[in-house]
Amino acid sequence: MNMSLDTQIYNKLILQLSDILPESFLLTSEEELRPYECDGLAAYKRLPVAVALPDTIEQVQAIVKVCSQLKVPVVARGAGTGLSAGALPHEGGIVLGLSRFNKIDSIDTDNLTAVVQPGVRNLAISEAVSPYGLYYAPDPSSQIACSIGGNVAENSAGVHSLKYGQTVHNVMQVKIVTIDGELITLGSETLDTPGYDLLALITGSEGMLGIIVEITVKLLPKAESIKVLMASFDEIEDAGHAVAAIIADGIIPAGLELMDKAAIHAAEDFVHANYPLDVAAILLCELDGDDIQLAEQVEKVDAILRDKKAVAVEIADSPEEQARLWAGRKSAFSAAGRISADYYCMDGTIPRKQIAHVLKRITEMSEKYGLRVVNVFHAGDGNLHPLILYDASIEGELESTEKFGGEILELCVEVGGTVTGEHGVGYEKLDQMCVQFNEAELTQFFAVKLAFDPDSLLNPGKAIPTLHRCAELGGMHIHNGELPFPDLPRF
Amino acid sequence: MNILDNDITAELQTQVKQAISNQTPLYIHGGNSKLFYGNTVDATPLDISAHTGIINYDPSELCITVRAGTKLSDIETLLAENNQILAFEPPHYLSSSNNNQDTATIGGTIASGISGPSRAYTGSVRDSILGVNIINGSGEIANFGGEVMKNVAGYDLSRMMVRSQGTLGVILNISVRVIPKPEQNITMTFEATQSEALSYFQNLRKNTLPITATAWLDNIALIRLSASEQVLQSCKEKVKGDERLNADSFWQDIRDHTHEFFTDSKNNDKPLWRFSLPPATPAKIQLDGQQLIEWDGAQRWIYSNAPDNIIQGIASSFKGFATHFKDATSNNAGNKELARFSELDPALFVLHKQLKNKMDPLGIFNPKRIYRGL
Numbered sequence: 001m002n003m004s005l006d007t008q009i010y011n012k013l014i015l016q017l018s019d020i021l022p023e024s025f026l027l028t029s030e031e032e033l034r035p036y037e038c039d040g041l042a043a044y045k046r047l048p049v050a051v052a053l054p055d056t057i058e059q060v061q062a063i064v065k066v067c068s069q070l071k072v073p074v075v076a077r078g079a080g081t082g083l084s085a086g087a088l089p090h091e092g093g094i095v096l097g098l099s100r101f102n103k104i105d106s107i108d109t110d111n112l113t114a115v116v117q118p119g120v121r122n123l124a125i126s127e128a129v130s131p132y133g134l135y136y137a138p139d140p141s142s143q144i145a146c147s148i149g150g151n152v153a154e155n156s157a158g159v160h161s162l163k164y165g166q167t168v169h170n171v172m173q174v175k176i177v178t179i180d181g182e183l184i185t186l187g188s189e190t191l192d193t194p195g196y197d198l199l200a201l202i203t204g205s206e207g208m209l210g211i212i213v214e215i216t217v218k219l220l221p222k223a224e225s226i227k228v229l230m231a232s233f234d235e236i237e238d239a240g241h242a243v244a245a246i247i248a249d250g251i252i253p254a255g256l257e258l259m260d261k262a263a264i265h266a267a268e269d270f271v272h273a274n275y276p277l278d279v280a281a282i283l284l285c286e287l288d289g290d291d292i293q294l295a296e297q298v299e300k301v302d303a304i305l306r307d308k309k310a311v312a313v314e315i316a317d318s319p320e321e322q323a324r325l326w327a328g329r330k331s332a333f334s335a336a337g338r339i340s341a342d343y344y345c346m347d348g349t350i351p352r353k354q355i356a357h358v359l360k361r362i363t364e365m366s367e368k369y370g371l372r373v374v375n376v377f378h379a380g381d382g383n384l385h386p387l388i389l390y391d392a393s394i395e396g397e398l399e400s401t402e403k404f405g406g407e408i409l410e411l412c413v414e415v416g417g418t419v420t421g422e423h424g425v426g427y428e429k430l431d432q433m434c435v436q437f438n439e440a441e442l443t444q445f446f447a448v449k450l451a452f453d454p455d456s457l458l459n460p461g462k463a464i465p466t467l468h469r470c471a472e473l474g475g476m477h478i479h480n481g482e483l484p485f486p487d488l489p490r491f
Numbered sequence: 492m493n494i495l496d497n498d499i500t501a502e503l504q505t506q507v508k509q510a511i512s513n514q515t516p517l518y519i520h521g522g523n524s525k526l527f528y529g530n531t532v533d534a535t536p537l538d539i540s541a542h543t544g545i546i547n548y549d550p551s552e553l554c555i556t557v558r559a560g561t562k563l564s565d566i567e568t569l570l571a572e573n574n575q576i577l578a579f580e581p582p583h584y585l586s587s588s589n590n591n592q593d594t595a596t597i598g599g600t601i602a603s604g605i606s607g608p609s610r611a612y613t614g615s616v617r618d619s620i621l622g623v624n625i626i627n628g629s630g631e632i633a634n635f636g637g638e639v640m641k642n643v644a645g646y647d648l649s650r651m652m653v654r655s656q657g658t659l660g661v662i663l664n665i666s667v668r669v670i671p672k673p674e675q676n677i678t679m680t681f682e683a684t685q686s687e688a689l690s691y692f693q694n695l696r697k698n699t700l701p702i703t704a705t706a707w708l709d710n711i712a713l714i715r716l717s718a719s720e721q722v723l724q725s726c727k728e729k730v731k732g733d734e735r736l737n738a739d740s741f742w743q744d745i746r747d748h749t750h751e752f753f754t755d756s757k758n759n760d761k762p763l764w765r766f767s768l769p770p771a772t773p774a775k776i777q778l779d780g781q782q783l784i785e786w787d788g789a790q791r792w793i794y795s796n797a798p799d800n801i802i803q804g805i806a807s808s809f810k811g812f813a814t815h816f817k818d819a820t821s822n823n824a825g826n827k828e829l830a831r832f833s834e835l836d837p838a839l840f841v842l843h844k845q846l847k848n849k850m851d852p853l854g855i856f857n858p859k860r861i862y863r864g865l
């Protein structure tokens with residue numbers, strides 16, 4: 001079997017895990033392990049020594065205790081849709097899959113919460129509470145597949161996060177199993193929990209601080225009515241300016257998404273959303289509320305869009321028309337997959353006022369690297385998703401794609417943004433973390449990690465680069481948008 | 492709005508490094524308006540209130556970055572000039588140590604994490620935090636989060652500074668998300684017993700009305716709605732009661748604890764407790780003193796002389812918590828060793844201690860402010 005784990009320890013591990021789990025819950029043959037070798041970012045692959053698929057919290061506690069005693073790394077896995085190789089296995093460790101935790105334990109229509117197991121799919125929550133007129137707001141595009149446990153671990157977001165927040169704003173309480181096998185409750189059912197905000201800390205911690213085994217999510221009443229506006233622009237910069245203008249006017253749309261020409265064409269070929277094909281960009285703006293408020297906002301947004309040189313504004317009233325307009329946006333990633341052998345999705349976030357500038361720079365880089373880019377993103381929160389199109393079978397293309405991607409992320413930091421807005425650092429963005437954070441900051445992150453996990457057994461080697469790695473990289477350190485030697489020209 | 496631009500990072504860092512090398516603890520404070528909130532810290536003061544100024548504010552980015560000593564009132568004035576507000580409506584608590592002046596700073600606001608009347612509707616302090624710049628336990632300056640709306644690079648240490656009450660580091664600068672100021676507010680009011688008000692609030696929560704505050708006291712229920720004039724007109728038909736004119740000062744008094752409920756001497760012989768309960772808790776808390784309810788029932792202010800263990804027992808029976816918010820003013824003893832916050836489960840407390848130990852290994856920052864041992 002795997003050489004990176006001592007045979008004696010491996011044998012002990014399998015023996016002890018088989019005591020805890022029924023036979024079919026423990027996978028050890030290469031053929032069974034293969035499906036777990038990567039997550040949604042297939043460029044990185046590794047086989048774990050075993051996959052454990054428990055279905056009770058007690059089993060999770062027992063598994064973690066065994067791993068802790070034997071010093072075997074544990075990589076938690078939800079649905080494996082992550083885009084930063086966060087659930088990439090450790091070659092000497094196990095994957096702890098939470099897919100069997102797929103039940104909604106309870107729905108509280110008074111407190112507007114639901115208690116769910118970590119393997120429940122994001123969309124399944126909204127579907128289950130829909131009969132009560134409620135929904136769970138964060139809606140990643142992967143919502144039919146991704147798990148709520150993975151959402152908490154990544155602090156995932158979606159189209160509606162602009163108005164209704166990310167995962168961190170929509171979770172009340174989380175139960176975790178620590179590396180010692182303790183079950184601990186973070187947060188509460190109230191609006192004000194005593195002690196440190198460990199709920200915020202665990203959210204977005206990428207499986208590095210504890211195993212999330214139960215989540216109490218916040219539910220919202222569905223909006224009375226919804227309108228979707230689609231504005232077309234001849235210049236992508238104008239679309240960028242329109243985004244800033246809408247926000248500056250005091251309107252927070254439920255969603256505000258931008259697609260460039262390449263994205264429009266790819267999506268149109270795929271789902272026939274009836275997008276205009278001769279424009280440089282479209283903006284999709286969803287507004288929600290009661291009828292009077294909605295009428296006021298539609299009027300205002302329509303005027304702003306036209307003022308910012310929209311060549312056409314289409315207003316979708318019916319749910320069917322709205323679904324058609326959103327269909328193209330929601331399937332944009334798959335659409336990109338159809339026009340290219342492979343694509344690489346970036347996730348930097350920038351101040352809104354930098355959108356036009358950064359898009360222009362990405363176009364220049366695209367020419368430099370000779371790689372096509374599709375832009376489709378959460379413009380309202382300045383969260384970019386450039387999809388770099390490449391073909392992994394062409395030698396060197398993956399490498400130049402990674403370089404191109406890295407350059408985009410460094411640009412995001414340079415203009416005052418961050419290397420990841422919602423997909424997480426995982427294994428993928430370790431090098432870019434060296435650009436965004438200095439030694440003191442990385443040391444502080446490690447300190448937090450050690451407070452929870454002294455032997456670094458939970459998802460080791462992810463999210464936070466070692467100081468050694470950063471030193472080797474010798475990366476230019478950009479901080480707060482301040483470049484070293486700002487007056488030197490850069491090419 | 493003219494706010495003094497005064498960066499004293501270097502001085503503060505020198506003082507922290509000194510404290511680290513001498514192993515003498517510090518009491519980090521801003522305007523001292525929340526001195527009462529937590530245990531008294533017997534340590535060398537580290538005054539942040541001179542560290543003031545706006546570092547970056549571009550209204551269309553919905554974010555303001557400020558130095559921690561900047562007065563809350565100055566920030567709110569600046570935001571108002573740009574038709575924006577802080578979503579969490581923070582209290583200003585006038586400081587008695589300073590002739591009832593409004594001295595609250597943004598740093599203290601973030602560190603204490605106390606939100607005001609709008610909290611149940613537009614989010615808490617931590618919901619609005621985007622980034623912090625701190626002096627850490629090794630005396631170094633570190634940045635977490637940033638100014639953009641979404642950021643998942645590294646652990647979320649910026650949100651964790653909220654409620655940490657200065658025990659994890661010195662907050663130097665803060666980036667906060669701001670929201671558009673609603674065009675208008677109206678307040679509807681009607682007579683109701685506590686349980687009638689609670690059940691009415693509960694029903695409202697299932698609607699999407701633009702409610703931004705609720706309160707109940709003295710058998711009166713009050714509901715604040717915030718939106719455009721036209722929207723509010725239509726809300727008047729959907730919400731029970733009569734409009735109460737000029738209600739802004741009422742909500743401000745509730746927020747800042749300058750309302751009669753908090754100032755009346757007849758309540759002063761008892762400590763003030765804050766109960767934090769699941770929002771839909773229908774029951775009235777059976778205790779001796781006066782009660783004021785906010786956040787649809789999720790926050791309840793109660794004066795009571797009942798023993799701590801009885802009060803904590805009631806709170807936990809509703810899956811909630813009780814905070815010994817303020818001592819009875821007649822009790823000048825200022826009991827330093829009170830347990831002011833609900834006790835944490837032992838395993839959770841161990842995690843707290845490990846975290847504190849890793850972030851502040853020498854125990855320099857605000858020792859025992861929240862709990863003994865932190």
Ligand SMILES: Cc1cc2nc3c(=O)[nH]c(=O)nc-3n(C[C@H](O)[C@H](O)[C@H](O)COP(=O)(O)OP(=O)(O)OC[C@H]3O[C@@H](n4cnc5c(N)ncnc54)[C@H](O)[C@@H]3O)c2cc1C
Pocket residue numbers: 039040075076077078079080081082083085086087098118139140141142145146147148149150151152153154155156157158159206207208210211212213333334422423459
């Ligand atoms: C087509 C496509 C579209 C996407 N769109 C979006 C989007 O719009 N917004 C967005 O935010 N993301 C998006 N994603 C990324 C991804 O879906 C999210 O990151 C999602 O939250 C991952 O959930 P998962 O269950 O698949 O987690 P996994 O991929 O299995 O794991 C992700 C990370 O979380 C950890 N983890 C998982 N479960 C647990 C647990 N129970 N306890 C502790 N740690 C755990 C893992 O160790 C890993 O580090 C998209 C992905 C795809 C493929």
